[in-house]
Amino acid sequence: MATDTANGWVDEFRRLTDGDDELDAHGKYYSCSFLLDMEEREFLIRMHAGKVEEIIPDPEPLEHYQFAIRASGDTWRKFSQETPPPMFHGIWAASFQEDMRLEGDLLPLMQNLRCLTRQLELLRVTGAPV
DSSP states (O other): OOHHHHHHHHHHHHHHHHTOHHHHHHOTTOOEEEEEEOSSOEEEEEEETTEEEEEEESOOTTOOOSEEEEOOHHHHHHHTSSSOOTTOSSHHHHHHHSSOEEEEOHHHHHHTHHHHHHHHHTHHHHOOOO
8 A cells, every 4th residue: 555545545644533522522531542454555543532632553663552453454454344255354353263362461451441343343434444
């Protein structure tokens, strides 16, 4: 993905996240940093009080994040379809049956699971940036 395309995705994902009614209602304490590793690209997302603080495409190796969600580009493309195929509808299904992995400090992931799940559902609007 070209840098211009990645920047367009970042802007759209930020706009959808910050304007989402469900995240607005439930996100008061949604503050964490996580890496979406899509094999071909990575995106470091920093959230604060339910709003995107920063999205860094292809962060440097020493950039801090609390947890990572890693999967192949193919898995992310299927996950982000408007109607995903079976076993690509959520991070648990994809991690049990497909190649998705959850790594790092999973406590903030679990503490923010509903908001994170909703935010990842927005990929079905923006598409996967790979």
